[in-house]
Amino acid sequence: MPLKKSAGNMYPWVTHMHTHLGGECPHKCSYCYVGDSIPKRFRKAPNATGRPPRYSGPLRMLASELNVGYGAGRTIFIDHCNDLFAEDVPTHWIMDVLDHCATFPDNVYVYQTKNPDRFRDFLAWTLPDCMLGCTLETNREISSSISLAPIPVARATAMRALSGVRKLFVTIEPIMDFDVPILADWLQEIRPAFVNIGADSKHHNLPEPSRDKVLALIDVLGFFGIEIRNKHNLSRLIGDHP
Numbered sequence: 001m002p003l004k005k006s007a008g009n010m011y012p013w014v015t016h017m018h019t020h021l022g023g024e025c026p027h028k029c030s031y032c033y034v035g036d037s038i039p040k041r042f043r044k045a046p047n048a049t050g051r052p053p054r055y056s057g058p059l060r061m062l063a064s065e066l067n068v069g070y071g072a073g074r075t076i077f078i079d080h081c082n083d084l085f086a087e088d089v090p091t092h093w094i095m096d097v098l099d100h101c102a103t104f105p106d107n108v109y110v111y112q113t114k115n116p117d118r119f120r121d122f123l124a125w126t127l128p129d130c131m132l133g134c135t136l137e138t139n140r141e142i143s144s145s146i147s148l149a150p151i152p153v154a155r156a157t158a159m160r161a162l163s164g165v166r167k168l169f170v171t172i173e174p175i176m177d178f179d180v181p182i183l184a185d186w187l188q189e190i191r192p193a194f195v196n197i198g199a200d201s202k203h204h205n206l207p208e209p210s211r212d213k214v215l216a217l218i219d220v221l222g223f224f225g226i227e228i229r230n231k232h233n234l235s236r237l238i239g240d241h242p
Contacts, residue, residue, distance in 0.1 A: 003068055006077065011196065013229075014077045014110060018068060020097050021082040021089070023059035024051065027114055027149040031174050031204040034081045055081050061093045072106035083149075085113040091121070098125040105129075112171065114149035117158035123165065131193075133169045134159050138176040139183040146206065156186040163191045173198030173231060175214065177207045184220040195221060198231030211238050 006014045025032065034055050054062075059082075070076060078084065078101065084094055101109045105127060112133035113119070119132055126132070134155050141151055149155075162168060170192045172183075187195060197218070200206050214237055221228055 017077045017080045019079045019081045020065040026086045026088040029147040070104035075108040077110045085118040138178040159190045168192045171196040174200035177209045194227035199233045201233045
């Protein structure tokens with residue numbers, strides 16, 4: 001599959017996306033946009049998921065994707081349809097992907113995970129011009145019916161350990177109900193270059209925070225001097241707040 005231009009609800013600061021992994025992400029998040037990518041009217045059974053065949057079944061490396069050219073001058077989100085750093089991904093697969101990126105050094109590479117503790121094992125392979133991101137939907141524990149990813153406090157702890165080592169960012173999407181002082185403290189300690197905040201776009205009945213709570217978090221992060229990049233879907237929760 002060729003390098004794909006970023007579109008839709010993806011980060012506006014990302015220019016392209018590419019994925020090397022096939023199969024279903026081990027974290028099996030109930031709100032995963034990959035699982036909603038096929039419209040219901042095209043699904044073979046009324047209760048079938050919308051997960052494309054490419055991202056269904058066992059996790060696997062799509063070896064042909066290691067031959068895709070990345071060119072130069074781009075910001076590329078790597079493996080946006082899976083989690084490259086999930087515990088179930090073999091180490092040599094990750095090394096192959098990082099080596100592929102290293103072949104095209106004149107780009108910015110974006111790696112995002114819900115298992116940031118594993119970043120530490122690969123810092124020697126990541127390029128100087130890369131961004132390491134973590135999804136933190138909340139500071140609270142998340143039900144296994146929603147996600148099998150590491151618990152939020154473990155993710156925050158791992159990201160704090162990376163503070164100052166690489167350019168970091170945090171994505172709070174889909175934002176779930178949280179405690180303002182705790183989540184704000186985590187983010188202050190992580191010291192990310194910026195924080196993306198977005199809401200559940202597909203209405204998965206997640207426990208969501210109130211408008212006032214989201215605005216309070218935004219205010220506190222602004223006080224800490226942390227850049228906030230609200231995604232357009234957040235307007236459902238907070239209206240047209242800038």
